[in-house]
Amino acid sequence: MSIRFLVAVVCGVFAMCLSTGAVPAGAVPAGAVPAGAAPAATTHVLIVPGQYLGALPYQPMAQNLTARGYPTTVLDLPGADMTAEAKQIGAAVDRLHREHPGVQVALVGHSIGGVSSRLYLKEMGGHQKVSTYLAFGSPQYGSPGACGQPAAPEVCPGTPFLTALNEGDDTPGSTQYYGVRSAREWVDGHLDGGQCRVTPIPANESLPALGLEHTFEPFDPKIWDVTVAAITGRCVGEYVTEPDGVLTYEKSALPGAPVR
Numbered sequence: 001m002s003i004r005f006l007v008a009v010v011c012g013v014f015a016m017c018l019s020t021g022a023v024p025a026g027a028v029p030a031g032a033v034p035a036g037a038a039p040a041a042t043t044h045v046l047i048v049p050g051q052y053l054g055a056l057p058y059q060p061m062a063q064n065l066t067a068r069g070y071p072t073t074v075l076d077l078p079g080a081d082m083t084a085e086a087k088q089i090g091a092a093v094d095r096l097h098r099e100h101p102g103v104q105v106a107l108v109g110h111s112i113g114g115v116s117s118r119l120y121l122k123e124m125g126g127h128q129k130v131s132t133y134l135a136f137g138s139p140q141y142g143s144p145g146a147c148g149q150p151a152a153p154e155v156c157p158g159t160p161f162l163t164a165l166n167e168g169d170d171t172p173g174s175t176q177y178y179g180v181r182s183a184r185e186w187v188d189g190h191l192d193g194g195q196c197r198v199t200p201i202p203a204n205e206s207l208p209a210l211g212l213e214h215t216f217e218p219f220d221p222k223i224w225d226v227t228v229a230a231i232t233g234r235c236v237g238e239y240v241t242e243p244d245g246v247l248t249y250e251k252s253a254l255p256g257a258p259v260r
């Protein structure tokens with residue numbers, strides 16, 4: 001049974017719940033705005049998927065955020081070429097600003113999507129256009145799963161790409177940076193500079209206990225809630241400022257984490 005099949009099954013269950021009105025704990029059905037939600041759509045959200053997952057698994061999260069007052073679009077990117085996809089992220093951000101002058105943009109990246117998103121912020125001027133950046137389950141200092149594979153091999157630890165990306169301040173500009181991971185994750189997702197670290201998110205008991213928490217993170221309502229907190233400027237974890245050069249892949253890898 002493949003991970004893609006499992007994701008499709010879980011996505012189907014969530015889609016059924018949303019369509020029938022029976023939602024998991026913490027979720028919000030489409031069209032229902034809970035108390036405390038934003039009174040107006042002042043922030044638009046762009047979700048950048050994890051590798052190979054595509055846009056479909058992120059639709060429940062997108063519907064939830066939209067229902068809570070934050071119109072959300074999922075970019076259908078494969079996680080194969082970090083530089084090319086960072087440019088596509090930039091084009092999507094520019095399109096939002098053209099279509100909605102004065103809007104704030106929150107960029108939410110899952111797994112490798114958090115890396116391409118940060119490349120856009122740091123190297124392509126994105127930090128001047130994005131108010132909030134949240135990455136969950138992102139290998140900011142590399143993942144051994146990328147080593148030797150045809151898609152995004154530049155995310156292998158120690159590559160020139162990652163060395164350049166992580167040189168200097170990881171969190172430039174006035175963008176607010178958030179890092180989130182689940183309880184059973186491969187890497188900590190930490191950045192130097194100023195970052196709100198929301199770790200760890202306890203395992204979601206409503207999802208299959210298959211050691212695939214990383215893959216199922218987009219379905220976790222606790223991740224959705226943390227995202228809304230970030231959009232509204234609330235750090236529900238710990239705000240940390242790290243000097244450049246302290247973080248390394250060896251320090252970011254979590255002992256006992258599953259092998260991708």
